[in-house]
Amino acid sequence: MSRIYERVAYIGLGLIASSMIHAGRRAGLQGEITGTARSAETRAIAREDGLCDIVAETAVEAVKDADLVVLCVPVGAMGRVAEEIGPHLKPGCTVTDVGSVKRAVIDAVAPHMPEGVHFIPAHPLAGTEHSGPRSGFAELFQNRYTLIVPDGDVDPAALSRLEQFWVGLGANVEVMDPEHHDLVLMVTSHAPHLIAYTMVGVADDLRRVTDSEVIKYSAAGFRDFTRIAASDPTMWRDVFLNNKDATMEILGRFIEELMSLQRAIRKGDGDLLFDYFTRTRAIRRGIIEAGQDTDAPDFGRGKGAKE
């Protein structure tokens, strides 16, 4: 794989950025790597580990002369960073991001992008429950999808270059529009997270079942709900606040569906339950056939098969 960008700047040095840096370095995709983070501690660690060639004190410094700028901050912070770096971007450069929602990020970032800069949002569908500059690893994106999510027309050469970059990082790349992205991700990721948070919250509230009982007897299904519900609170708060419409829609549908199953249970309608539970098996089979899961569950942690 040959070099795709001469100089790449990472704003935010957490799990995704550090994984991109490792994967890109291994494949020789990027010339000089600059990076910065809001926290002095993160910058110090990045310097100590040699994570970037240059660790800048500010985002403005970091983006200087960069051919690709990757925004790796929480969704709620994207607008502020874009405003800050906008006037300092190199003409003709590409700005991308890795946020979990796209419409809100586009609305926050695009107004600050100067004429001649290519803003092409993206979203790698990969992650673990860990974070920080030392949590990254080069294999994170292997065999995972990265969605490129442009808002309307973009420069085809800039788009193709970003696609090649992600393919070089190991990802399967697809292009999708922002509204559809936000709906698909609501179903496959955001709603499951919210529901897991809720279930764990209910268990915690239920004083007649003690915490220690929940903990001791959690083997039978509850355990992995708690794994999801241990995800980063800041990130998830921002996701839900910035994808309100899709969240409202799916939650409405979910509650409706749950109430219809509740009614079937109350009325003792065993056939409805049996048919419903049988129907949901097909999706599972589809996922296994699509090669997106093995016998080893990993709850979206992106490390691929364990066996």
Next chain:
Amino acid sequence: MSRIYERVAYIGLGLIASSMIHAGRRAGLQGEITGTARSAETRAIAREDGLCDIVAETAVEAVKDADLVVLCVPVGAMGRVAEEIGPHLKPGCTVTDVGSVKRAVIDAVAPHMPEGVHFIPAHPLAGTEHSGPRSGFAELFQNRYTLIVPDGDVDPAALSRLEQFWVGLGANVEVMDPEHHDLVLMVTSHAPHLIAYTMVGVADDLRRVTDSEVIKYSAAGFRDFTRIAASDPTMWRDVFLNNKDATMEILGRFIEELMSLQRAIRKGDGDLLFDYFTRTRAIRRGIIEAGQDTDAPDFGRGKGAKE
């Protein structure tokens, strides 16, 4: 470990029964093993594999002279089997079961137990998504809890013997009353299953997100919901129909809680979301500290750590 029961009869030869047979044989806990299953195919497999010393054609034959009878049929079939075998049980023997709900099983089985027979329900909190006479393995109960759930007073010698049997099979044993059992299991197992079924159903119904999209992009959280939602429909239908009160209560609480998070999202109350998502982390830490999980999620499949 020395022999605890001379003759043990298993009614139903699925995952739990075959695992009990393998574990009990390895530990030398049982003398002669008889077994039966409703399906001729299962009986043929059991004969071919030498799973039991004697494979009987009927439950009545199987329980003859047995010191311990283990009911391993779906919860909805327990009453019928109990009625059938009641008159043929050996005086002084113990009858137990492995059903996931206890009040309904007790109400269905107890009336058919003759004077002098000790009926002591139990529930091993272990399982995999596989089933049938070839799905069992001796390690299934290792480091998992088995709850002994007597309804009122029982003969202390019979209780102690059954406890020793389960300890010999590898389980941690605790005694709990039926109502509390049904509530705890609703929280730790039944509700998570129902919610996973619902989420997968919603995804399937949502025609604007295609099945193939759900499948392709399922890495980010949804995947393991589909794993749960692939569980045995008959077993789960019976569980919900036979634990109605607890199901209704938890579903009501769950919907209430989900609606309050929905309201917070609609109103943009980020603090509430952040606090809620932070609070749920504590339970996760508790589970890891209690030694009931490792970094390898297995969604209650009971095989223990993978690494």
